[in-house]
Amino acid sequence: MLPRAINNVTAPDLGFDALVRLARNIGCVGIELRNDLPSPLFDGRDPAQAGQTARDAGLDILALAEIKCFNDWSDAKAVEADTLMALAAACGARGISLIPRNDGHGLGNGERQANLRIALRELKPMLDGHGLLGFVETLGFEQCSMQYKSEAVEIIEALNADHCIKLVHDTFHHHLAGGGPVFPDHTGIVHVSGVSVADIPAREMTDQHRLLVDGQDRLGSVHQVEALLASGYHGPISMEAFAPEVHALTDPEAELSRSFGFIETRLAEEAA
Numbered sequence: 001m002l003p004r005a006i007n008n009v010t011a012p013d014l015g016f017d018a019l020v021r022l023a024r025n026i027g028c029v030g031i032e033l034r035n036d037l038p039s040p041l042f043d044g045r046d047p048a049q050a051g052q053t054a055r056d057a058g059l060d061i062l063a064l065a066e067i068k069c070f071n072d073w074s075d076a077k078a079v080e081a082d083t084l085m086a087l088a089a090a091c092g093a094r095g096i097s098l099i100p101r102n103d104g105h106g107l108g109n110g111e112r113q114a115n116l117r118i119a120l121r122e123l124k125p126m127l128d129g130h131g132l133l134g135f136v137e138t139l140g141f142e143q144c145s146m147q148y149k150s151e152a153v154e155i156i157e158a159l160n161a162d163h164c165i166k167l168v169h170d171t172f173h174h175h176l177a178g179g180g181p182v183f184p185d186h187t188g189i190v191h192v193s194g195v196s197v198a199d200i201p202a203r204e205m206t207d208q209h210r211l212l213v214d215g216q217d218r219l220g221s222v223h224q225v226e227a228l229l230a231s232g233y234h235g236p237i238s239m240e241a242f243a244p245e246v247h248a249l250t251d252p253e254a255e256l257s258r259s260f261g262f263i264e265t266r267l268a269e270e271a272a
Helices: 016-025 047-056 075-091 111-130 149-158 171-176 221-230 252-271
Strands: 004-007 030-034 060-067 095-098 133-137 165-170 187-192 237-239
Touching: 004 016, 016 030, 016 047, 016 252, 047 060, 047 075, 060 075, 075 095, 075 111, 095 111, 111 133, 111 149, 111 165, 133 187, 149 165, 165 171, 171 187, 171 221, 187 221, 221 252, 237 252
Parallel strands: 004 030, 004 237, 030 060, 060 095, 095 133, 133 165, 165 187, 187 237
Antiparallel strands: none
16 A cells, blocks of 8 residues: 555545544545645644644644745745744644745746745755755746756755755646656655546646546556656655545545555556
């Protein structure tokens, strides 16, 4: 079985306890929580208590998401990041998610690298101080200021920050960005989803098209996971599906089990 995980956006209407039960019931190793859903983090309970609840169920809190536009660094962004880090440390999470600017600004060659370097340089001592990882997610959208993992890796290595700053490999965004190297040694978590709409080009795909992974997936999510595993990645594989159809599932436990089972079966068939 894969080291399964669930991002809370896959079942955004579930409260913290229900999400923990769902993750436990389908054999997950961890969960990712988000601060951009209607319910507050941990349903408003004490972070330490929430962390203990997850651990009692055999789960890690993999990440608290998210710091948006993290590469548009400012004093206010530093306060925002430190606040989320404090919550992550209090609940025993492994780290926080860092999402780049995605509004068509900061795209220029030289400009985008400089902005990323400034942000990661400032985040490195903050993450070290809290004992956390920063999970940097490149987005494949054309309007994103950080599309390519290669640029992030170059700066992470130049800053000697690979011990505390890791990549998120997202199968949706990797496909939109045109593929490329997967950087298993720099990857801290993998997000999987599937797009099955047949008549839409990649450049027009949005989060709303992201379903659970099945045999109709156009992203090649199974092959991406296979490539990561074959090159040495051993971390969590987290389902991150934004589509309203997924959010409306009446039995998410069965459907998530089916999707993870599909991925695992296909991987086993490829390995045979």
